[in-house]
Amino acid sequence: MTETMTKPEEKVLIKGNYAIANAAILAGCECYFGYPITPQSEIGEFMSGKMQELNRAYVSAESELAAINMVMGACSTGAKAMTSSSSCAIALMQEALSYAASQEIPLVLISVMRGGPGLGNIYPSQGDYNQATIGGGNGDYKLTVLAPGNVQECVDLTYKAFYLAHKYRNPTILLADGLLGQMMEPVTFKDYPYPEIDNSGWALTGAKGRERRLLRSYAPLADVQCDFVRSLFDKYKKIEENEVMYEEYLTDDADLIVVSFGSLSRNVKSAVNVCREKGLKIGAFRPITLSPFPSKELSRLSNSAKKFLVTEINMGQMVKDVRLAVNGKVPVEFLGKPVGSMIDVEDIVTEIERQLEV
Amino acid sequence: MATQVFKVPDSIRKDMRYGFCPGCDHGVAVRLVAECLDELNLKEKAITATSIGCSVCLYDYLEVDAVEAPHGRALAQATGIKRARPDKFVFTYQGDGDFASIGWGESSHAALRGENVTAICINNTTYGMTGGQLGPTTLLGQVTTTSPTGRNLEYYGYPIKITEHIAMYDGTAFAARVSLDTVPNINNAKKTIKKAFEYQMEGLGFSFVEILSTCPTNWRMTPQEAHERVRTQMMEIYKPGVYKDIKTLK
Ligand SMILES: Cc1ncc(C[n+]2csc(CCOP(=O)(O)OP(=O)(O)O)c2C)c(N)n1
Numbered sequence A: 001m002t003e004t005m006t007k008p009e010e011k012v013l014i015k016g017n018y019a020i021a022n023a024a025i026l027a028g029c030e031c032y033f034g035y036p037i038t039p040q041s042e043i044g045e046f047m048s049g050k051m052q053e054l055n056r057a058y059v060s061a062e063s064e065l066a067a068i069n070m071v072m073g074a075c076s077t078g079a080k081a082m083t084s085s086s087s088c089a090i091a092l093m094q095e096a097l098s099y100a101a102s103q104e105i106p107l108v109l110i111s112v113m114r115g116g117p118g119l120g121n122i123y124p125s126q127g128d129y130n131q132a133t134i135g136g137g138n139g140d141y142k143l144t145v146l147a148p149g150n151v152q153e154c155v156d157l158t159y160k161a162f163y164l165a166h167k168y169r170n171p172t173i174l175l176a177d178g179l180l181g182q183m184m185e186p187v188t189f190k191d192y193p194y195p196e197i198d199n200s201g202w203a204l205t206g207a208k209g210r211e212r213r214l215l216r217s218y219a220p221l222a223d224v225q226c227d228f229v230r231s232l233f234d235k236y237k238k239i240e241e242n243e244v245m246y247e248e249y250l251t252d253d254a255d256l257i258v259v260s261f262g263s264l265s266r267n268v269k270s271a272v273n274v275c276r277e278k279g280l281k282i283g284a285f286r287p288i289t290l291s292p293f294p295s296k297e298l299s300r301l302s303n304s305a306k307k308f309l310v311t312e313i314n315m316g317q318m319v320k321d322v323r324l325a326v327n328g329k330v331p332v333e334f335l336g337k338p339v340g341s342m343i344d345v346e347d348i349v350t351e352i353e354r355q356l357e358v
Numbered sequence B: 001m002a003t004q005v006f007k008v009p010d011s012i013r014k015d016m017r018y019g020f021c022p023g024c025d026h027g028v029a030v031r032l033v034a035e036c037l038d039e040l041n042l043k044e045k046a047i048t049a050t051s052i053g054c055s056v057c058l059y060d061y062l063e064v065d066a067v068e069a070p071h072g073r074a075l076a077q078a079t080g081i082k083r084a085r086p087d088k089f090v091f092t093y094q095g096d097g098d099f100a101s102i103g104w105g106e107s108s109h110a111a112l113r114g115e116n117v118t119a120i121c122i123n124n125t126t127y128g129m130t131g132g133q134l135g136p137t138t139l140l141g142q143v144t145t146t147s148p149t150g151r152n153l154e155y156y157g158y159p160i161k162i163t164e165h166i167a168m169y170d171g172t173a174f175a176a177r178v179s180l181d182t183v184p185n186i187n188n189a190k191k192t193i194k195k196a197f198e199y200q201m202e203g204l205g206f207s208f209v210e211i212l213s214t215c216p217t218n219w220r221m222t223p224q225e226a227h228e229r230v231r232t233q234m235m236e237i238y239k240p241g242v243y244k245d246i247k248t249l250k
């Protein structure tokens, strides 16, 4: 059933990976290029059939190096294009992501995290927060990174990823994890809710009736490169001013705020509810845009909360951004584990209670 | 009445001067590409994904839309362009290091898939831009900055015969090797490039031209000596000719 859907009228029960793929189709993705890796292979499998059926472009690329560069080629013509992959394979794409940021190519990359480092394993992990938000490409650049917390958000943020990528001409990553990719939840597919962005001012279409266009990152003169990178950072500032997304839960009177992203936030919310029943003033904060990071909002909350507890399925990656945002005003503690599964609600509650005592 | 017998091709940018070293065959090759684009009326529908190396300068000289691919990835980007916009004319102009070393995976798979694009590869038996190091096509015995006593098998293995490989693939419609050492050979090179372009226009699959080319700077030779080397050493190993032509294949 799910394999053939485009826009079901009703709510459907669907796996995260299929939801993302179907949302990409509905967002008007014209080209998909990919290479298999668990836990996201269903995206490429779904796209292989659907794109051909719709007469859109699909290539089984020979590697992730090739896949991301194919996406760049397609996007350089103004097309909506994407690839999807995971962890060690996204490591192979870092060079291209730096080029694409510099050349302002609006590609979309779906990253469904697995365990690491190295080949790691296929269990859920959030170990690629740094890979997505900082990246391994060279030079000064920033990508836009969106992190869904449930399967419906996988759909909504896939739409948004295409929109933001083209609106700002900036490579955009949807950062999910193996749990979201493999989990089934009820989802509604609405129509793509964003305006189509006019690419006609920059896209490569052939130099007809105009000068030729060049999407380059190479600037032999130092001052030209300086001005160019500054203009990129003006753009990043605009993205930060306009596009930061986050979710707050019972933070108004909270003594301690638990910060988490992605699938783990579900358990955090449950833990907050358990604590509230016990009469503890606990709240939760979930960044939805990991880049730009909701630093201002966390800074604001650090005026009222006495402590933050950051929890992640990794050894402490986002916690650094929270500490930067809070800037020493109150303590920021960490609860994490590298890979394998969720951090249990009871474990989060226990840690909250321990943090309230110390 | 005066007739114009020689002009700068329309596909060459008017405000630019070649930055190639004096006597380098890149200049001749770029001009041939421009003349073919002109004669086939392709300038306005052409898009190129560039290579990293001395060939990257192509986008400074051609009045053609271009995206700058990372080193070796030109044919992956060309694939993306062509798949997104099949009505465009898509070509790459790559160094041999770009095409056959760091980009060998992307290059051969584009050919294998039969991508309907054209690749031109400049074989100058060295990494020119970085100062003349040993590359995949460096000849046995050739001295470079990273083969100070010459390419030997023990340390470096064999050089690659690019066109012979590309010709092997089912997706390749046309594969040929040409040289620029004499006027007749330059004329033949132009005809060959044009043919490769026409095969793409006819939708026949991957078309490929390897151009034996000089790097007088890194070879430490005069342009004349460099062409002599192309003739006496390179053409002995890298024999010019058409290695695959889908139209004459039975
Ligand atoms: C990933 C990467 N590795 C290395 C380089 C450095 N580099 C730039 S050009 C070049 C060699 C190009 O040689 P070739 O493709 O033979 O072209 P030529 O300069 O001879 O025309 C190298 C190694 C780079 N830019 N990117």
Ligand code: SF4
Pocket (backbone or CB within 6 Å): B019, B020, B021, B023, B024, B025, B026, B054, B124, B128, B129, B214, B215, B216, B217, B218
């Ligand atoms: S370094 Fe060699 S290949 Fe590059 S422009 Fe100079 S002569 Fe030509």
